[in-house]
Amino acid sequence: MTFLEWFAPDAGGPSFLRARWIWLRALGAIFFSAFYSLYFQIHGLIGPNGILPTQPYLDAVHRAFGAKAYWYVPTLMWINTSDRMLDVLVWVGFIASVALIVNVWPRVSIAVAGICFLSFVSAAQDFSSYQSDGMLLEAALLSIFFAPRGIWPRLGADQPPSRASLFMLRWEWFRIYFESGVVKILSGEPQWRNLTAMDKYYENGPLPTWIGWYVQQWPHSFHAATAAYTLLAELLICWLVFFPKWSKRIAFILTTPLQIGIILTANYAFLNYLVLFLGFLLLDDQVFAVRNSRLAAGPLPTANRERRTSYVAAVVLSVLFITSVAAFFMPGFPTVILLEPFRVANTYGLFAVMTRARYEIEFQGTYDGKTWYAYPVPYKAQNIYKPPGIYAPYQPRFDWNLWFASLGTWVDNRWVLNVEVRLLENQPEVLQLFAGNPFPKKPPAAVRAVAWQYWFTTSPEHTRTGAWWKRDFIGQYAPTARLMPDGSIQFEGGE
Numbered sequence: 001m002t003f004l005e006w007f008a009p010d011a012g013g014p015s016f017l018r019a020r021w022i023w024l025r026a027l028g029a030i031f032f033s034a035f036y037s038l039y040f041q042i043h044g045l046i047g048p049n050g051i052l053p054t055q056p057y058l059d060a061v062h063r064a065f066g067a068k069a070y071w072y073v074p075t076l077m078w079i080n081t082s083d084r085m086l087d088v089l090v091w092v093g094f095i096a097s098v099a100l101i102v103n104v105w106p107r108v109s110i111a112v113a114g115i116c117f118l119s120f121v122s123a124a125q126d127f128s129s130y131q132s133d134g135m136l137l138e139a140a141l142l143s144i145f146f147a148p149r150g151i152w153p154r155l156g157a158d159q160p161p162s163r164a165s166l167f168m169l170r171w172e173w174f175r176i177y178f179e180s181g182v183v184k185i186l187s188g189e190p191q192w193r194n195l196t197a198m199d200k201y202y203e204n205g206p207l208p209t210w211i212g213w214y215v216q217q218w219p220h221s222f223h224a225a226t227a228a229y230t231l232l233a234e235l236l237i238c239w240l241v242f243f244p245k246w247s248k249r250i251a252f253i254l255t256t257p258l259q260i261g262i263i264l265t266a267n268y269a270f271l272n273y274l275v276l277f278l279g280f281l282l283l284d285d286q287v288f289a290v291r292n293s294r295l296a297a298g299p300l301p302t303a304n305r306e307r308r309t310s311y312v313a314a315v316v317l318s319v320l321f322i323t324s325v326a327a328f329f330m331p332g333f334p335t336v337i338l339l340e341p342f343r344v345a346n347t348y349g350l351f352a353v354m355t356r357a358r359y360e361i362e363f364q365g366t367y368d369g370k371t372w373y374a375y376p377v378p379y380k381a382q383n384i385y386k387p388p389g390i391y392a393p394y395q396p397r398f399d400w401n402l403w404f405a406s407l408g409t410w411v412d413n414r415w416v417l418n419v420e421v422r423l424l425e426n427q428p429e430v431l432q433l434f435a436g437n438p439f440p441k442k443p444p445a446a447v448r449a450v451a452w453q454y455w456f457t458t459s460p461e462h463t464r465t466g467a468w469w470k471r472d473f474i475g476q477y478a479p480t481a482r483l484m485p486d487g488s489i490q491f492e493g494g495e
Contacts, residue, residue: 398433
């Protein structure tokens with residue numbers, strides 16, 4: 001086999017048509033979940049009246065970098081940052097996602113959905129700092145070369161995937177596991193070394209589920225076993241992807257329950273769905289009891305046309321592979337820096353250090369400075385009697401960022417002050433990020449952010465009180481925003 005043949009449709013090896021079909025439908029559903037989440041949030045997050053408006057950010061980047069800004073922030077919002085433009089991005093992403101789900105023009109659908117999602121991610125600032133965003137963008141780019149061409153390709157039996165595109169998607173799957181395992185060891189986190197990392201994992205994660213509450217009650221021996229199994233999967237089992245097909249099937253069998261368990265006990269948006277369905281690419285068509293009849297649908301594409309496609313794939317996929325390797329060992333490598341804004345050749349590392357406690361930020365408003373009313377947040381642990389829900393793959397980015405902010409200070413999360421200002425204005429777009437408005441008739445006179453510490457209740461406590469959580473008040477998290485008589489806003493306290 002020549003080098004170029006590695007990037008051409010593989011008509012002679014094992015068939016992966018069913019696995020490809022499953023993966024591409026799942027990719028479309030994941031994109032749909034991402035745009036569905038943004039439909040309810042994007043205006044409040046980065047709209048003109050949102051928490052972190054896009055236009056001032058783009059202006060600042062352009063002043064700092066000039067023409068290079070268009071590369072550093074690759075977004076269609078350079079054209080326009082209005083609410084209407086945000087709607088266009090979401091709705092075009094919706095349409096492309098649905099087209100991919102129903103298998104219409106898959107390569108174009110992936111490209112369009114990817115560009116729309118990249119446009120949001122690049123402009124969302126603090127609200128797109130998640131590894132899952134990079135995972136999706138990387139998988140999307142690779143899948144353009146993996147998907148069959150044509151408007152209605154069905155199974156694409158006349159266009160089997162190339163060895164290179166299949167390998168690169170498996171390579172992403174492997175890196176998500178292995179690099180996460182490596183960072184756990186290199187971090188020196190004692191909880192992974194003594195197998196206590198899972199003891200409070202369910203309680204302290206961003207958005208636990210009610211199933212996670214029950215699992216938290218199980219004995220330490222179970223949590224130690226799951227911690228050990230996590231390390232085993234990430235450091236050893238994932239290597240089976242590079243061995244013959246039965247090894248790949250074993251890897252799928254052993255890692256799939258891990259992803260399902262995470263989905264049931266924690267809300268990590270689409271992250272675990274993406275990793276779960278990437279795992280299907282370890283399975284050839286024999287697993288699905290499908291005979292290798294892919295040539296029956298028609299002849300392979302003409303040599304000249306396929307050669308051109310192979311040249312492009314050879315360049316792009318080779319650069320991505322080299323960059324993904326260099327990113328882990330040499331972060332200053334030229335292509336790592338060059339491609340970083342596009343987030344298509346990433347490093348991964350999940351839960352290198354475990355969270356020791358759960359803190360929650362709560363926004364409160366007042367008319368008189370004495371009685372404070374809380375703004376309810378829809379997906380957070382706030383009401384101690386409300387059972388934690390299962391929301392993933394839906395991603396409430398505002399709620400997620402509140403969890404991350406609670407681990408630091410407001411100085412490192414100044415967007416919290418922006419939230420206070422928007423609440424003083426009773427800004428509808430930002431209020432949509434909350435579950436309700438305790439000041440529907442007129443804005444409050446002051447807004448503050450306070451911190452609480454939360455714990456899961458024990459089974460006896462839950463039976464006795466009906467509460468899923470218990471909490472203690474910590475104190476003020478950020479300065480209070482107060483509306484002055486002249487209409488200005490003044491911050492006070494919280495230093």
